[in-house]
Amino acid sequence: MILPGATIGMIGGGQLGRMFVIAAKYLGYNVLVLEPGENSPAGQVADEQIVAAYDAPEALATFAQRCDVITTEFENIPASVLETLSESTPVRPSAAALSKTQDRIVEKDFIRSCGLLPVPYGAIRTRSEVALAIDAIKFPAILKTARFGYDGKGQITVNTPDEVVEAYESHRSVDCVLEQRVDLDCEISVVLSRNENGDTQCFPVSENVHVDGILFQSIVPARVDPDIARAAQVAAKRIATKLDYVGVLAVEFFVTKKAELLVNEIAPRTHNSGHFTIDACVTSQFEQQVRTVCNLPFGDTRLLTPVVMTNLLGDIWGDTQPDWSKVFNSAASKLHLYGKAEARDGRKMGHFCTLADNVDDAITEATKIFEQLSES
Helix, strand or coil: CCCEEEEEEECCCCCHHHHHHHHHHHHCCEEEEEECCCCCHHHHHHHEECCEEEECHHHHHHHHCCCCCCEECCCCHEEEEEHHEEEEEEECCCHHHHHHCCHHHHHHHHHHHHHEECEEEECCHHHHHHHHHHHHCCCEEEEEEECCCCCCCCEEECCCCCHHHHHHHHHCCEEEEEECCEEEEEECCCEEEECCCCCCECCCEEEEEECCCCCEEEECCCCCHHHHHHHHHHHHHHHHHHHHCCCEEEEEEEEEECCCCEEEECCCCCHHHHCCCCHHHHCCHHHHHHHHHHHCCCCCCCCCCCEEEEEEEHHHCCCCCCHHHHHHHCEEEEEEEECCCCCCCCCCEEEEEEECHHHHHHHHHHHHHHHHHHHC
Protein backbone atom coordinates (compact mmCIF):
# COMPACT_ATOMS: atom_id res chain seq x y z
CA MET A 1 0.00 0.00 0.00
CA ILE A 2 1.03 3.59 -0.69
CA LEU A 3 -0.18 5.25 2.49
CA PRO A 4 -1.24 8.82 3.34
CA GLY A 5 1.68 11.23 3.45
CA ALA A 6 2.91 9.98 0.08
CA THR A 7 2.73 12.14 -3.04
CA ILE A 8 0.39 11.26 -5.91
CA GLY A 9 1.09 12.73 -9.33
CA MET A 10 -1.90 13.82 -11.43
CA ILE A 11 -1.38 14.40 -15.15
CA GLY A 12 -4.01 16.91 -16.21
CA GLY A 13 -5.47 19.93 -14.51
CA GLY A 14 -9.17 19.80 -15.38
CA GLN A 15 -12.23 19.22 -13.23
CA LEU A 16 -11.72 15.46 -12.97
CA GLY A 17 -8.25 16.14 -11.62
CA ARG A 18 -9.67 18.75 -9.25
CA MET A 19 -12.17 16.36 -7.70
CA PHE A 20 -9.47 13.68 -7.47
CA VAL A 21 -7.17 16.10 -5.63
CA ILE A 22 -9.91 16.99 -3.14
CA ALA A 23 -10.52 13.30 -2.41
CA ALA A 24 -6.80 12.63 -2.04
CA LYS A 25 -6.33 15.57 0.34
CA TYR A 26 -9.19 14.32 2.53
CA LEU A 27 -7.30 11.04 2.82
CA GLY A 28 -4.06 12.77 3.75
CA TYR A 29 -2.06 12.54 0.51
CA ASN A 30 0.03 15.20 -1.15
CA VAL A 31 -0.79 15.84 -4.81
CA LEU A 32 1.46 17.24 -7.53
CA VAL A 33 -0.29 18.26 -10.77
CA LEU A 34 1.38 18.40 -14.20
CA GLU A 35 -0.59 20.72 -16.49
CA PRO A 36 0.50 23.30 -19.10
CA GLY A 37 -2.27 25.81 -18.28
CA GLU A 38 -1.70 28.08 -15.29
CA ASN A 39 -4.25 28.28 -12.45
CA SER A 40 -5.89 25.05 -13.54
CA PRO A 41 -8.92 23.69 -11.67
CA ALA A 42 -6.82 20.85 -10.23
CA GLY A 43 -3.79 23.04 -9.61
CA GLN A 44 -5.88 25.43 -7.49
CA VAL A 45 -6.45 22.75 -4.85
CA ALA A 46 -3.27 20.64 -5.21
CA ASP A 47 -0.14 21.08 -3.13
CA GLU A 48 1.66 22.26 -6.23
CA GLN A 49 1.30 22.45 -10.00
CA ILE A 50 4.17 22.03 -12.45
CA VAL A 51 3.28 24.32 -15.36
CA ALA A 52 4.77 22.58 -18.38
CA ALA A 53 3.85 20.61 -21.48
CA TYR A 54 3.00 16.99 -20.81
CA ASP A 55 6.01 15.85 -22.83
CA ALA A 56 8.57 18.38 -21.53
CA PRO A 57 11.62 16.22 -20.60
CA GLU A 58 12.83 18.24 -17.59
CA ALA A 59 9.34 18.57 -16.16
CA LEU A 60 8.71 14.84 -16.58
CA ALA A 61 11.96 13.98 -14.82
CA THR A 62 11.09 16.25 -11.88
CA PHE A 63 7.52 14.97 -11.79
CA ALA A 64 8.58 11.31 -11.70
CA GLN A 65 11.21 11.95 -9.04
CA ARG A 66 8.81 13.71 -6.69
CA CYS A 67 5.86 11.30 -6.98
CA ASP A 68 5.28 7.91 -5.37
CA VAL A 69 2.60 6.96 -7.91
CA ILE A 70 1.18 8.71 -10.98
CA THR A 71 -2.35 8.71 -12.42
CA THR A 72 -4.29 10.58 -15.09
CA GLU A 73 -7.55 12.48 -15.61
CA PHE A 74 -7.88 12.24 -19.40
CA GLU A 75 -6.91 9.81 -22.13
CA ASN A 76 -5.18 11.93 -24.76
CA ILE A 77 -1.74 11.85 -23.19
CA PRO A 78 0.99 10.55 -25.52
CA ALA A 79 1.66 6.93 -24.60
CA SER A 80 5.38 7.67 -24.78
CA VAL A 81 4.99 10.08 -21.84
CA LEU A 82 3.48 7.39 -19.61
CA GLU A 83 6.08 4.87 -20.75
CA THR A 84 8.87 7.28 -19.80
CA LEU A 85 7.37 7.99 -16.38
CA SER A 86 6.79 4.29 -15.69
CA GLU A 87 10.51 3.58 -15.96
CA SER A 88 10.97 5.07 -12.49
CA THR A 89 7.50 5.50 -10.95
CA PRO A 90 4.33 3.36 -10.95
CA VAL A 91 1.82 4.74 -13.48
CA ARG A 92 -1.83 3.68 -13.17
CA PRO A 93 -3.47 3.19 -15.64
CA SER A 94 -0.69 2.05 -17.97
CA ALA A 95 0.34 3.46 -21.33
CA ALA A 96 -0.78 0.21 -22.97
CA ALA A 97 -4.30 0.53 -21.53
CA LEU A 98 -4.67 4.16 -22.58
CA SER A 99 -3.37 3.53 -26.09
CA LYS A 100 -6.34 1.26 -26.87
CA THR A 101 -8.81 4.02 -26.02
CA GLN A 102 -7.17 6.99 -27.73
CA ASP A 103 -8.30 6.03 -31.24
CA ARG A 104 -11.91 5.09 -32.02
CA ILE A 105 -10.87 2.56 -34.67
CA VAL A 106 -8.47 0.79 -32.33
CA GLU A 107 -11.04 0.98 -29.54
CA LYS A 108 -13.83 -0.59 -31.60
CA ASP A 109 -11.56 -3.39 -32.78
CA PHE A 110 -10.62 -3.98 -29.14
CA ILE A 111 -14.30 -4.09 -28.10
CA ARG A 112 -14.89 -6.81 -30.68
CA SER A 113 -11.87 -8.72 -29.35
CA CYS A 114 -13.63 -8.78 -25.96
CA GLY A 115 -16.58 -10.61 -27.52
CA LEU A 116 -18.76 -7.51 -27.22
CA LEU A 117 -20.69 -5.53 -29.81
CA PRO A 118 -19.91 -1.93 -30.75
CA VAL A 119 -22.29 0.16 -32.83
CA PRO A 120 -22.14 -0.96 -36.50
CA TYR A 121 -19.28 1.03 -38.03
CA GLY A 122 -16.79 1.37 -40.83
CA ALA A 123 -13.22 2.62 -40.52
CA ILE A 124 -11.94 5.34 -42.85
CA ARG A 125 -8.19 5.90 -42.88
CA THR A 126 -7.90 6.92 -46.53
CA ARG A 127 -10.26 8.26 -49.20
CA SER A 128 -10.30 4.80 -50.81
CA GLU A 129 -11.91 3.29 -47.69
CA VAL A 130 -14.98 5.54 -47.76
CA ALA A 131 -16.99 3.16 -49.97
CA LEU A 132 -16.14 0.15 -47.78
CA ALA A 133 -17.20 2.06 -44.66
CA ILE A 134 -20.52 3.00 -46.26
CA ASP A 135 -21.15 -0.66 -47.13
CA ALA A 136 -20.67 -1.57 -43.44
CA ILE A 137 -23.51 0.62 -42.14
CA LYS A 138 -27.04 1.80 -42.83
CA PHE A 139 -28.01 5.47 -42.95
CA PRO A 140 -28.51 7.71 -41.07
CA ALA A 141 -25.02 7.71 -39.57
CA ILE A 142 -22.43 9.86 -37.84
CA LEU A 143 -18.89 10.48 -39.06
CA LYS A 144 -16.52 10.89 -36.12
CA THR A 145 -12.84 11.72 -36.04
CA ALA A 146 -10.90 8.75 -34.69
CA ARG A 147 -8.95 10.85 -32.21
CA PHE A 148 -9.55 13.79 -29.85
CA GLY A 149 -13.34 13.87 -30.13
CA TYR A 150 -15.49 14.28 -27.02
CA ASP A 151 -18.72 16.00 -25.98
CA GLY A 152 -19.94 15.93 -29.57
CA LYS A 153 -16.77 17.49 -31.02
CA GLY A 154 -15.48 16.15 -34.32
CA GLN A 155 -18.85 14.61 -35.22
CA ILE A 156 -21.04 15.23 -38.27
CA THR A 157 -24.41 13.62 -38.99
CA VAL A 158 -24.57 12.15 -42.53
CA ASN A 159 -27.50 10.72 -44.48
CA THR A 160 -26.04 9.90 -47.92
CA PRO A 161 -22.75 8.67 -49.44
CA ASP A 162 -22.09 12.16 -50.83
CA GLU A 163 -22.48 13.65 -47.35
CA VAL A 164 -19.96 11.13 -46.00
CA VAL A 165 -17.40 12.26 -48.58
CA GLU A 166 -18.10 15.93 -47.82
CA ALA A 167 -17.85 15.38 -44.06
CA TYR A 168 -14.63 13.36 -44.41
CA GLU A 169 -13.04 16.14 -46.45
CA SER A 170 -14.24 18.74 -43.95
CA HIS A 171 -12.33 16.76 -41.29
CA ARG A 172 -9.26 17.29 -43.49
CA SER A 173 -9.17 13.58 -44.28
CA VAL A 174 -7.97 12.52 -40.82
CA ASP A 175 -8.76 8.97 -39.68
CA CYS A 176 -12.50 8.63 -39.00
CA VAL A 177 -15.16 6.10 -38.10
CA LEU A 178 -18.57 6.03 -39.74
CA GLU A 179 -21.08 4.92 -37.10
CA GLN A 180 -24.62 3.81 -37.82
CA ARG A 181 -27.33 5.51 -35.82
CA VAL A 182 -29.20 2.89 -33.82
CA ASP A 183 -32.82 2.75 -32.70
CA LEU A 184 -32.00 3.96 -29.22
CA ASP A 185 -34.01 3.30 -26.08
CA CYS A 186 -31.52 4.91 -23.69
CA GLU A 187 -27.84 5.37 -22.89
CA ILE A 188 -26.23 3.96 -19.75
CA SER A 189 -22.75 3.81 -18.30
CA VAL A 190 -20.78 1.75 -15.82
CA VAL A 191 -17.99 3.20 -13.71
CA LEU A 192 -15.76 0.59 -12.10
CA SER A 193 -12.39 0.21 -10.44
CA ARG A 194 -9.86 -2.58 -10.91
CA ASN A 195 -6.76 -3.19 -8.80
CA GLU A 196 -3.42 -4.85 -9.50
CA ASN A 197 -4.74 -8.20 -8.28
CA GLY A 198 -7.44 -8.15 -10.96
CA ASP A 199 -10.30 -7.54 -8.52
CA THR A 200 -13.08 -5.25 -9.77
CA GLN A 201 -15.79 -3.19 -8.09
CA CYS A 202 -18.68 -1.53 -9.95
CA PHE A 203 -20.68 1.54 -9.05
CA PRO A 204 -24.44 1.54 -9.70
CA VAL A 205 -25.38 1.84 -13.37
CA SER A 206 -26.19 5.36 -14.54
CA GLU A 207 -28.82 6.34 -17.13
CA ASN A 208 -27.55 9.26 -19.18
CA VAL A 209 -29.42 12.00 -21.04
CA HIS A 210 -27.47 13.99 -23.63
CA VAL A 211 -28.24 17.33 -25.26
CA ASP A 212 -26.28 18.32 -28.39
CA GLY A 213 -23.81 15.51 -27.75
CA ILE A 214 -22.99 16.66 -24.21
CA LEU A 215 -24.15 14.89 -21.06
CA PHE A 216 -27.02 16.81 -19.46
CA GLN A 217 -28.23 14.53 -16.68
CA SER A 218 -27.29 11.20 -15.12
CA ILE A 219 -30.12 9.34 -13.40
CA VAL A 220 -29.34 6.71 -10.76
CA PRO A 221 -30.52 4.04 -10.41
CA ALA A 222 -30.89 3.66 -14.16
CA ARG A 223 -34.42 2.96 -15.34
CA VAL A 224 -33.51 -0.19 -17.25
CA ASP A 225 -34.23 -3.89 -16.90
CA PRO A 226 -32.06 -5.30 -14.08
CA ASP A 227 -30.71 -7.93 -16.50
CA ILE A 228 -29.50 -5.18 -18.82
CA ALA A 229 -27.80 -3.39 -15.91
CA ARG A 230 -26.06 -6.60 -14.80
CA ALA A 231 -24.99 -7.38 -18.37
CA ALA A 232 -23.45 -3.90 -18.66
CA GLN A 233 -21.46 -4.41 -15.47
CA VAL A 234 -20.24 -7.82 -16.65
CA ALA A 235 -19.21 -6.32 -20.00
CA ALA A 236 -17.37 -3.44 -18.33
CA LYS A 237 -15.48 -5.87 -16.11
CA ARG A 238 -14.50 -7.91 -19.16
CA ILE A 239 -13.12 -4.79 -20.83
CA ALA A 240 -11.13 -3.79 -17.74
CA THR A 241 -9.70 -7.29 -17.42
CA LYS A 242 -8.72 -7.50 -21.09
CA LEU A 243 -6.97 -4.12 -20.75
CA ASP A 244 -5.20 -5.32 -17.59
CA TYR A 245 -6.46 -2.00 -16.25
CA VAL A 246 -5.53 -0.49 -12.88
CA GLY A 247 -7.57 2.50 -11.78
CA VAL A 248 -11.09 3.79 -12.42
CA LEU A 249 -12.66 3.15 -15.82
CA ALA A 250 -16.00 4.08 -17.42
CA VAL A 251 -17.81 2.28 -20.23
CA GLU A 252 -20.71 3.90 -22.08
CA PHE A 253 -23.42 1.72 -23.63
CA PHE A 254 -26.36 2.13 -25.98
CA VAL A 255 -29.51 0.16 -25.13
CA THR A 256 -31.60 -0.32 -28.28
CA LYS A 257 -35.37 -0.66 -28.45
CA LYS A 258 -34.75 -4.36 -29.15
CA ALA A 259 -32.95 -4.56 -25.78
CA GLU A 260 -29.53 -4.96 -27.42
CA LEU A 261 -26.54 -3.77 -25.39
CA LEU A 262 -23.93 -2.04 -27.58
CA VAL A 263 -20.64 -0.63 -26.32
CA ASN A 264 -20.31 3.03 -27.30
CA GLU A 265 -17.06 4.25 -25.76
CA ILE A 266 -14.45 3.41 -23.14
CA ALA A 267 -13.11 6.20 -20.92
CA PRO A 268 -9.90 5.22 -19.06
CA ARG A 269 -10.56 7.59 -16.16
CA THR A 270 -13.23 8.85 -13.84
CA HIS A 271 -16.27 10.01 -15.75
CA ASN A 272 -18.85 12.80 -15.89
CA SER A 273 -21.63 10.24 -15.42
CA GLY A 274 -19.99 9.12 -12.18
CA HIS A 275 -20.15 12.49 -10.44
CA PHE A 276 -23.29 11.37 -8.58
CA THR A 277 -21.06 9.12 -6.46
CA ILE A 278 -19.68 12.12 -4.57
CA ASP A 279 -23.01 12.80 -2.89
CA ALA A 280 -25.00 9.59 -3.24
CA CYS A 281 -22.59 6.70 -2.63
CA VAL A 282 -20.59 5.54 0.38
CA THR A 283 -17.41 6.06 -1.67
CA SER A 284 -16.99 8.48 -4.59
CA GLN A 285 -15.37 7.52 -7.87
CA PHE A 286 -12.55 9.93 -7.01
CA GLU A 287 -11.81 8.38 -3.62
CA GLN A 288 -11.96 5.00 -5.34
CA GLN A 289 -9.33 6.19 -7.83
CA VAL A 290 -7.08 7.23 -4.94
CA ARG A 291 -7.62 3.88 -3.24
CA THR A 292 -6.99 1.87 -6.39
CA VAL A 293 -3.82 3.59 -7.59
CA CYS A 294 -2.42 3.47 -4.04
CA ASN A 295 -3.21 -0.25 -3.60
CA LEU A 296 -5.71 0.38 -0.80
CA PRO A 297 -8.80 -1.82 -0.38
CA PHE A 298 -11.85 -0.77 -2.39
CA GLY A 299 -14.36 1.54 -0.75
CA ASP A 300 -18.02 0.55 -0.52
CA THR A 301 -19.87 1.57 -3.71
CA ARG A 302 -23.42 1.29 -2.34
CA LEU A 303 -25.97 3.84 -3.51
CA LEU A 304 -27.41 5.56 -0.43
CA THR A 305 -30.21 7.42 -2.17
CA PRO A 306 -31.65 7.93 -5.67
CA VAL A 307 -29.98 10.87 -7.37
CA VAL A 308 -29.89 13.00 -10.50
CA MET A 309 -26.66 14.72 -11.54
CA THR A 310 -27.14 17.80 -13.76
CA ASN A 311 -24.30 19.38 -15.71
CA LEU A 312 -23.82 23.13 -15.72
CA LEU A 313 -22.35 24.47 -18.95
CA GLY A 314 -21.11 27.94 -19.74
CA ASP A 315 -24.26 28.52 -21.82
CA ILE A 316 -26.24 29.54 -18.72
CA TRP A 317 -23.67 32.03 -17.38
CA GLY A 318 -24.37 35.14 -19.45
CA ASP A 319 -22.57 38.27 -18.21
CA THR A 320 -22.63 37.10 -14.60
CA GLN A 321 -22.78 33.85 -12.69
CA PRO A 322 -26.20 32.22 -12.35
CA ASP A 323 -28.22 32.78 -9.20
CA TRP A 324 -26.87 29.91 -7.09
CA SER A 325 -29.57 30.47 -4.47
CA LYS A 326 -31.79 28.39 -6.79
CA VAL A 327 -29.61 25.38 -5.91
CA PHE A 328 -29.10 26.25 -2.26
CA ASN A 329 -32.84 26.64 -1.73
CA SER A 330 -33.15 22.95 -2.53
CA ALA A 331 -31.99 21.34 0.70
CA ALA A 332 -31.22 18.00 -0.94
CA SER A 333 -29.21 19.44 -3.85
CA LYS A 334 -25.42 19.79 -3.79
CA LEU A 335 -23.52 22.30 -5.94
CA HIS A 336 -20.03 21.60 -7.33
CA LEU A 337 -18.17 24.33 -9.27
CA TYR A 338 -14.89 23.69 -11.05
CA GLY A 339 -12.97 26.96 -10.60
CA LYS A 340 -12.79 27.81 -14.30
CA ALA A 341 -12.20 31.50 -14.92
CA GLU A 342 -13.95 31.77 -18.28
CA ALA A 343 -17.43 30.49 -19.12
CA ARG A 344 -17.98 29.44 -22.73
CA ASP A 345 -20.88 27.76 -24.49
CA GLY A 346 -20.54 24.00 -24.13
CA ARG A 347 -17.80 24.25 -21.49
CA LYS A 348 -18.42 22.23 -18.33
CA MET A 349 -18.32 24.71 -15.46
CA GLY A 350 -19.85 22.62 -12.70
CA HIS A 351 -22.70 20.30 -11.77
CA PHE A 352 -25.25 19.75 -9.06
CA CYS A 353 -26.67 16.55 -7.60
CA THR A 354 -30.27 16.31 -6.44
CA LEU A 355 -31.11 13.57 -3.94
CA ALA A 356 -34.63 12.25 -3.33
CA ASP A 357 -36.59 9.26 -2.10
CA ASN A 358 -37.19 8.15 -5.71
CA VAL A 359 -35.87 8.90 -9.18
CA ASP A 360 -39.03 10.67 -10.40
CA ASP A 361 -38.92 13.20 -7.56
CA ALA A 362 -35.20 13.77 -8.13
CA ILE A 363 -35.77 14.42 -11.86
CA THR A 364 -38.62 16.83 -11.15
CA GLU A 365 -36.61 18.82 -8.61
CA ALA A 366 -33.40 18.86 -10.67
CA THR A 367 -35.23 19.97 -13.80
CA LYS A 368 -36.97 22.77 -11.89
CA ILE A 369 -33.64 24.02 -10.52
CA PHE A 370 -31.98 23.92 -13.93
CA GLU A 371 -34.81 25.88 -15.52
CA GLN A 372 -34.58 28.52 -12.77
CA LEU A 373 -30.81 28.80 -13.26
CA SER A 374 -31.26 29.16 -17.01
CA GLU A 375 -33.73 32.03 -16.47
CA SER A 376 -31.66 33.88 -13.83
